[in-house]
Amino acid sequence: QVMVAESGGGVVQAGDSLRLSCIAAGGTFSTEWVGWFRQRPGKEREFVSSISLLGGNLDYAERVKGRFTVSRDNAKTTVYLQMLNLKPEDTAVYYCATSRVASYPRAPNMYVYWGQGTQVTVSS
Numbered sequence: 620q621v622m623v624a625e626s627g628g629g630v631v632q633a634g635d636s637l638r639l640s641c642i643a644a645g646g647t648f649s650t651e652w653v654g655w656f657r658q659r660p661g662k663e664r665e666f667v668s669s670i671s672l673l674g675g676n677l678d679y680a681e682r683v684k685g686r687f688t689v690s691r692d693n694a695k696t697t698v699y700l701q702m703l704n705l706k707p708e709d710t711a712v713y714y715c716a717t718s719r720v721a722s723y724p725r726a727p728n729m730y731v732y733w734g735q736g737t738q739v740t741v742s743s
Contacts, residue, residue, distance in 0.1 A: 621646030621717050621732040628713060628737030631705055639700040639737060641715030646732075652718040653691060653698040654730055657711035657739075664714070666725045670698060678723050683709075705741045712736040 627639040641653060654669035668689040669678045677689055683702075691698040698715060716730035724730065 621651065623715055623717060623732055623734040625713060625715050625734040625737040628739045630740045630742065633706055633741055633743050635705050635741070636701070636703045637705065637739060639702065639713055639715075639739075641698040641700075641734060643696045643698075643717065643732075646717075650719070652720060652724055654716050654718060654724060655689065655698075655700050656714045656716065656727060656730075657709075658714070658736075659708070659711040662711075664727050666727075667713070668700060669718075669724060676723070678725070702739075705739075707741050707743045710739060710741050712738050 622644045623641055625641050652669055652671055655667040656664050657667050658664040666680050667683055668687055670689045670691050674691045686704050688701040714734055714736045716733040718724040718730045720729045
């Protein structure tokens with residue numbers, strides 16, 4: 620079983636940056652895809668980004684492409700989400716999760732282990 624926990628959220632102004640971290644414990648982290656999702660108020664959980672086992676394959680939702688960058692350090696069992704030029708519509712609870720789907724998992728039901736989430740609030 621893999622346990623994951625997110626950190627790095629906060630309250631920022633539009634145009635600011637944040638880096639979220641997702642640290643994992645237990646299981647075999649290096650064999651998992653890791654995805655970032657977010658849930659905005661009143662909305663369903665949506666895919667943000669994912670990264671493959673060794674970091675060679677990346678995937679981004681159109682809304683964040685060019686502004687967000689995902690990376691991972693398997694030695695530290697940590698995945699990062701660098702978020703630049705944040706917008707008020709990025710305000711959400713951000714979650715990370717692990718998946719063993721072979722390729723570019725985007726649907727929440729493809730992910731097994733989830734963190735509790737970290738709040739990101741972007742003011743205009």
